[in-house]
Amino acid sequence: MIIIGIAGGTGSGKTTVVRKIIESLPPGSVAVIPQDSYYNDQSSIPLEIRKQTNFDHPDAFDWPLFEQQIADLRQGHP
Secondary structure, eight states, rough: OHHHHHOOTTTSSSHHHHHHHHSSSSSSOOOOOOOGGOOOOTTTHHHHHHHHHHHTSGGGGGGHHHHHHHHHHHHTOO
């Protein structure tokens, strides 16, 4: 298994790069895990404060969950 991380701010071309990688490899051989799935839960935060969130900042993400799930994948766990 090879894990490739594609990083960058909003509109920086991450999706384009990922599409090119997928196109260059055999069908069905790539799984994409969007980092958007790892934003910190803000459901308990008032809307006015949520509006101020910088979703491009590293603190916007639940890194422990992301790291644990990548480690699980590397060990062959779904």
